[in-house]
Amino acid sequence: MLILECPYCGVKAEETELHAGGEAHLTRHATGSTDDELKFYLFQRKNPKGVHFERWRHVNGCGKWFHAARCTMTLEVFGTYSAQTFEPPKALLSSIKAKRPDWQAT
Amino acid sequence: MSNVVSALQGVSADGYVEVQEMGLQGMLTLRGDLSMAKLAKAVKAAVGVEMPKQRKINLNGQTGAAWMSPDELLLIMPHAQATATAAKLTKALGKTHSLVANVSDARVVFTLSGKGAREVVAKLAPVDMQALKKGEIRRSRMAQVPAAFWLSGKDEITIVAFRSVATYVFDLLANAAAPGGEVDAY
Numbered sequence A: 001m002l003i004l005e006c007p008y009c010g011v012k013a014e015e016t017e018l019h020a021g022g023e024a025h026l027t028r029h030a031t032g033s034t035d036d037e038l039k040f041y042l043f044q045r046k047n048p049k050g051v052h053f054e055r056w057r058h059v060n061g062c063g064k065w066f067h068a069a070r071c072t073m074t075l076e077v078f079g080t081y082s083a084q085t086f087e088p089p090k091a092l093l094s095s096i097k098a099k100r101p102d103w104q105a106t
Numbered sequence B: 001m002s003n004v005v006s007a008l009q010g011v012s013a014d015g016y017v018e019v020q021e022m023g024l025q026g027m028l029t030l031r032g033d034l035s036m037a038k039l040a041k042a043v044k045a046a047v048g049v050e051m052p053k054q055r056k057i058n059l060n061g062q063t064g065a066a067w068m069s070p071d072e073l074l075l076i077m078p079h080a081q082a083t084a085t086a087a088k089l090t091k092a093l094g095k096t097h098s099l100v101a102n103v104s105d106a107r108v109v110f111t112l113s114g115k116g117a118r119e120v121v122a123k124l125a126p127v128d129m130q131a132l133k134k135g136e137i138r139r140s141r142m143a144q145v146p147a148a149f150w151l152s153g154k155d156e157i158t159i160v161a162f163r164s165v166a167t168y169v170f171d172l173l174a175n176a177a178a179p180g181g182e183v184d185a186y
């Protein structure tokens, strides 16, 4: 069971209260982009085994979208953070780095 | 003028916890930046309570305000006052970026009363009911539909759900509260 703390209402929400929104921090290529950019935006995902950044929505709760960093293999949750950002907070990245020294942010 | 009725017209079920539909209840949704002083002032004038903090519900008799998200409040008042309160609030907020909607007839309200009230909710929602404090509102789901609830008295919980699923929620609650279903978890 996955439990994520919603950064907006502070509820420690169990997975069935949430809706998964896929990989986080994608660049939204649209009109005027190249075929390759559009292909990557629409279809190409990292799908890593290990540290992953995702979007989640507290759908049966405050209704807000937020970000979460977790391990896809162990389900360890490293943290959750605001949706109003283009990249994970520095403090979160260094705490992940401390736990997983081999991990490289890409 | 049509006769306004609540979803299940006061139906009740007697189990080890009593389930009661509460009839007509005035409710407004207010959306806007809750950190703005102007909103807090307008809310105070409309329902007579302070702006609730995160996940809190402030009630004063029949009126009150509940924190639903960083930009949403649920305002509570007698059903007959809802239209007037909505108009007053809209006027008070003026050009402030906000939205007031009268959702009274889009909702259904139930109470659970009895020692096992927390337990009945715990059967249906993924919520630590032991940790729920007085003065706190919790939005979650009950089985497959959204619901919000708070402790409204000793061994009493008030539940708000969408009117369109009123029968579903009543059946859920009545079933979870049926005699013989006691878990004695708390």
Ligand SMILES: [Zn+2]
Residues within 6 Å of the ligand: A006, A007, A008, A009, A010, A011, A058, A061, A062, A063, A064
């Ligand atoms: Zn939330």
